[in-house]
Amino acid sequence: MSEQQHTSSPSGRHRLEGPKNHYITYIASILLTMLAFAAVMYLGLDKMFLVIFLVGMAIVQAVLQLAVWMHMKERDHVYPIIGIAFGAFVAIGGFMAAIFWMWW
Amino acid sequence: MANVHDMGTLPAEPEKATLEGKNKILGFWLFLGGEMVLFGTLFASFIALRNSVPEGPTGDQIFKLGMVAVATFILLTSSLTSVMAMMAMHRQQVKKMLTWLWVTVVLGLAFLGLEIYEFVEYVHEGHTFTSSAFGTSFYTLVGFHGAHVAFGVCWIALLCIQGMKKGLTVVTAPKFYVASLYWHFIDVVWVFIFSVVYLLGKAG
CATH class of the missing domain: 1.20.5 (Single alpha-helices involved in coiled-coils or other helix-helix interfaces)
Known part of the structure; x- marks a missing residue:
């Protein structure tokens, strides 16, 4: 990724985005997914709590991907x-x- | 031939350089809003019917979370590779972009293969489209998502072939961008499917 040096120049009018945020989103998505699977597979949690927890995790991950991967956070x-x-x-x-x- | 455009002759964001490109992306976002309604209603009917199992297996009995985890990982990774393709597009590296898109197509095919294997297994265990209301709503929801993946695989593969012929221009760039938006959306829908259908199904 030698072209990465272009990404950090704030002076350019058309700043190229670097891969950093995308990697962070990927890792965060994997962690959120693993957390959701672990909650069901290994922790004997209360069902009502699980419903809220799983839907909450899914919404967090969806918003994250919409904002970063689908560029909704941009102008x-x-x-x-x-x-x-x-x-x-x-x-x-x-x-x-x-x-x-x-x-x- | 594809390297003709590697010289930085295109505008910085070629997908938004023309009014047509901008309109295409805007129209596609509105389409995604409609897709959300479609999947929202399918989810709603699944939630209402998921415990209606007079006979036949329940979700708790048949779901295999290991396979679902692998499928989730594959689709999530394919979403990342399509974002890598868009980054390559913004740098006007056509070959790199096409390579990432082909990787996305292959991962999509792997996901589909797993899903078909899973469905065949379920049918053998007596969980079919007509076995219960749970079965009907399950196959409608997950099958609709699978159909979207199948469509996306064909669409992106065709775009890649076109990209190999025409390269990256202000006409082809919006197509790639819109296809990548579609692919991300498919992954976002899957996040809700593995949470609501599989994990909650396993939780009872």
Whole structure:
């Protein structure tokens, strides 16, 4: 990666992004995944806690990948964020409705 | 031939250099929002039906977490390789970009192979599309994701062949970028599948 030296020059108008954040996201995703698997396979945790823990881990990992790998954290991503937020709104709404039907 | 464009003649972000490219990416984000709705409803029906097993095996009995962990690792790695491809694209290294994309395709095929093997195994154990409501919602949700992976593999492979012929231009760059967005999205959906379907299924 000899071209990496270009990435750290803040003066350039078009700064090339380095691989660092992507590696960090990859390692963080693997750690979050391992944590989720370990919680189910090795720790006899309470089921309600597991539900919240697993969904929480998944949301953290999804947001991380959306922000870094799909570049949503960068500027000029207002419309993508609105689009995904609407999608998430309907998806979470359906999710909630299904759980509501199940429990009441 | 592919090296014609290696000289830095393209703009810094070739995928956003034209209005058409910008619109393509914006339209694709809106499509991904719609995809989210699709998978959200499939997840919702799976959650509502996952314990409806009058006969046939339950998730707890058939899921093998070791295989799921391997599949997760493969798909996660393929998401990283497609990001490496986009970094190579921004440096106008066409060969490097195509190599990373081919690696992504191979990893996608490996994931598909594992999933097909897994489904065949389940069917042999009596867990089929019609065995229970759990079976129907399981195969619809996970199968839809698998179909997305299969489509992505074909799409990226075709783009790579086109890239070998046409190289990197302001016309081809948005296609690569959009395909990589799609691939990341497939990985994000899988994160929820392994958490909600497999891990919660194993937890009971």
